[in-house]
Amino acid sequence: MKEGNFIDYVKLHVSSGKGGSGSSHLHREKYIEKGGPDGGDGGRGGHVIIRGNENLWTLIEFSFKRHIKAGHGGNGSKQRSTGADGEDVYIEVPLGTVIRDTDTEEIIDEVTDHNEEIIIAEGGMGGRGNWHFKSSTNQTPRYSQPGIDGQERNITLELKVLADVGLVGFPNAGKSTLLSVITAAKPKIANYEFTTLKPNLGIVKYRDYQSFVVADIPGIIEGAAEGKGLGYRFLRHIERNSTLLFLIPCDADDVKKQYEILLDELRRYNPELLDKDRLIAISKTDMLDEELKAELDEQLQEDFKEIPYVFISSVAQLGLQELKDQLWKILNKSPEA
Incomplete structure (x- = not known):
């Protein structure tokens, strides 16, 4: 999935260096x-x-660089001199990158900390020189060990965006508009589905110079877990959000049904996503008069007895502070709560 400079999925072929050969030199001097x-x-x-x-x-660095090779070890030489180690190659990746074996689909590891290092392909050991093989019955061995070959493997790097809050909703639900209003992010906004083809991050400034990060994630469609629409590719970004903000427009035919479809797609992709904290934002409420809003509120109280919800309008700037307050409260609640 890529748009502009955002790339969150690459396949690489990596090769570590071969070990240098041991020397079979015999000592000679005057x-x-x-x-x-x-x-x-x-x-x-x-x-x-x-x-x-x-x-x-x-x-993005790996868009056109798919083959990574480390240096070979140097050969041993006389006077028991060990050859130089081959040059290590470092692949710098963002935090939240999952490393997967392309051939087996097995997850090798996940990078979560700054400067965390994971050896993905070990260099081959150097061969031993002939002085190791000297014995009472063989005083001048004229052989040594060759170096061991390095490793080759195919790996896939998958980036999961790191954010506090993930915006979840159908295409064209107003997620990008909301992000542009509550943060300084400037996502692409238009009145058609799949405007967002990549996750957008924005920092929400809260009271007393505090802040939290929100990710606008490409819209879900029914069947996304099976690869329909933009497919499951965007769903992995939700895995790293501690709180999920469901955005549902007030003019939806059935607010509860939309929420249940979204929730079901998350469950089918990864049931653990249902353990995350949730908040529902009913958007575009500037279109409602007080009577319709009260009627909808009464219905939502019946439908969402355990899930908190707020009424907002990104365009009219309604309910946004209450939304921030609710999110901050959820993000900073005590573990026992």
């Missing part, structure tokens, strides 16, 4: 015609290492 073995060991091959970087937000 007045010493038959010196013993003094061949040094080969150097280790370079590792391929993935390292977390909190300053990165995308995998």
Whole structure:
């Protein structure tokens, strides 16, 4: 999934370095015609290492660089000199990147901390020099070990956006408009489905210089968990949000049904998503007069007895402070609550 410079999914082929060969050199110097073995060991091959970087937000660096190779170890030499280790290669990735084995689909690890390092392909060991093989029965071994080959593997990097609140809703529900109003983010906004083709992040400034991060995630359609529409690709971004904000327009045919469809798509993708805190925002309420709003409120009290909800209008700037207050309260509640 990509738009502009945002790339959250890449496949790479990585190769670590081969270990250097051990030396089979025999010691030679003036007045010493038959010196013993003094061949040094080969150097280790370079590792391929993935390292977390909190300053990165995308995998764009790997758009056109899909093959990563580490350096080979140097060969051993005389006087038991060990060859130089091969140069390690570092793959810098944003926090929240999942590393998966492309061939087996197995998750290898996930990068969550700044400067966290994960060796994804170990360099081959260097071969031992001939002095290791000297014995009472073989005083001058003329052989040594070759270096061990490095590893090759195919990996997939999947980025999960790191945010406090994830905006969940159908296409064209007004998520991008809300994000543009409560944060300084400037997402693409238009009156057609799938305007948002990538997650947009925005920082909400709250009272007393406090803040939290909201992610506008591409809209869900029914069947998204099976790959329809934009498919499951965007759903992984929701996994890293601690709170889910469901945005449903007040003119929906059935608010409760829309909410249940959205919830079901999350459940089918990953049942653990249902354990997250939730808040429902009924949007576009500037279209309602007081009588219609009271009628809708009465229905929602019946439909959502355990899930909090607020009425908002991004265009008319209605209910936005209450929305921020509710989100802040949820994000900062005690674990026992």
